[in-house]
Amino acid sequence: MASDALVATSWWSRAVAFVRDSFHEIRAKTTWPDMAQVRQASIAIIIFVLLIGMVISLLDLVLHSVLVKLLPSLFA
Numbered sequence: 683m684a685s686d687a688l689v690a691t692s693w694w695s696r697a698v699a700f701v702r703d704s705f706h707e708i709r710a711k712t713t714w715p716d717m718a719q720v721r722q723a724s725i726a727i728i729i730f731v732l733l734i735g736m737v738i739s740l741l742d743l744v745l746h747s748v749l750v751k752l753l754p755s756l757f758a
Contacts, residue, residue: 715723
């Protein structure tokens with residue numbers, strides 16, 4: 683019986699109901715961060731990205747000196 687009711691509803695009406703429910707959930711049930719939380723999270727992300735960039739740069743420098751400069755000099 684319940685499957686007959688699902689088949690009877692069209693694809694369009696289910697899509698409209700989904701979008702309507704999604705908007706309702708975003709407006710009524712979602713808690714958004716305040717400006718202080720956004721600022722704190724943004725600063726933490728920027729610091730993390732800078733640290734990872736420094737680690738990758740250091741690793742690149744070390745591997746470059748080992749693989750390009752030191753290793754060929756051993757076999758020359």
